[in-house]
Amino acid sequence: MQSECAPTLKATVVRRLEDEIVSGLLTPGTRLDEVQLSERYGLSRTPLREALAQLAASGLVEIRPRSGAFVTQMSPRGMLECLSYAAEIEAIAASWAAARMTGAERADLVALQRDAACSVENGDSEAYFDLNRKFHEAIYAGAHNSYVQDAAHQLFLRGAPYRRLQLRQRGRIATSHAEHQTITDAILAEDGEAAARAIRAHITIQGDRFMEFLAALPDAFIGRDIR
Amino acid sequence: MQSECAPTLKATVVRRLEDEIVSGLLTPGTRLDEVQLSERYGLSRTPLREALAQLAASGLVEIRPRSGAFVTQMSPRGMLECLSYAAEIEAIAASWAAARMTGAERADLVALQRDAACSVENGDSEAYFDLNRKFHEAIYAGAHNSYVQDAAHQLFLRGAPYRRLQLRQRGRIATSHAEHQTITDAILAEDGEAAARAIRAHITIQGDRFMEFLAALPDAFIGRDIR
């Protein structure tokens, strides 16, 4: 989205904060103190504030006026809204990818699946987490439409802090990999409809797992935002 | 997306710039000089820069590092990408609206259609432009999903500067209104599939008109970005 001729300090901070949020270093709900962060990254408050504003616009951070910035925390309801929307966006991306991916892109997708198979066998959830991201990003890129690509990318980022927990669940990695195979097959067969169905199910299953997770929680946590 | 307890100067500037871009006062491609704008709105560069960064994140403005901010100008190719994506987003919104709209929301939609009919008869394109926006926003809200609503809203804004031209074309208003009626009927019948098909066609037609418009231009303008 931004030309890379001169990586400004602001831009680098945006990336670093993004990384720290996605990687789970900064958990949802934590307050982002401007002075603390500016000292930590070795720059002044001005570019840091701009970085926070940009992250807020992308949804990863929430700025409450006169109160500060916080890593966005989704309510259970918000989470389900997000997942159902993400399922549709991914469906669009997969559908278009099936029709428009180049030969090289299809080969890359297959290669990613092969690498992922290894991390599944080794039970390396950290490696799979990364390959999972690359798999989905490959599909976004394969759609050959910058708007879906950006939207899907942003959505994936917003869900990342929670997805990490999901993939830690027993057997989830193997299931996920099998679902990816179904998606890959459909894309290789240039069957957009099937690809869309498969990836929609792939995302929806995460919502179901999330619901099951919620069911194990006390009722007080369900249905209202966690502050 | 932002609580309204204290409308900061930055927030108001974001809205004012949004309005001016959407209303066509600031045409795509124009450079947004920081000092000029800060003088014009009576504030300093700091909050204005934050406002520009926020608009850049939403896509209405493009910031070229060390070069300044410009109102985003879409290339012909980018416009088609945008429209094809928007068609799918609107389809999702319409489909969900058909299933989830409340009685009051359905009534509002019908009322909007009635008002629009008047502006069509009077040939008041300015009024129709506004009612068209309200019609689509009503559907976004009716989807009862903040993510689709936000995404569709942003996309609508980004297309606004160009849509204004579209609706000026002879007979386009009447056709548009008829298409809206088809969409409304499908939503009232709670037929999500039909609503999605109808609104997808409604958006796609704009793409076709745009292609026709391009065909009338010299070849030199087609296929490359206008700088």
Place this chain on the structure above:
DNA sequence: AAAATTTTTATTGCATACAATCAAATGAAC
């Protein structure tokens, strides 16, 4: 002792000021 009110403190939001960098304009060489 609990509640309400005042005071304090810390943090945000904004303004100003400086420095780094890029674009354009001017001038020199071929």
Place this chain on the structure above:
DNA sequence: GTTCATTTGATTGTATGCAATAAAAATTTT
């Protein structure tokens, strides 16, 4: 006359400083 180098100018990116506001703490009142 054209091209390249140099300088100038303007504008962005960043740092610092101040004032307004909101949350927290302390004091007073019921």
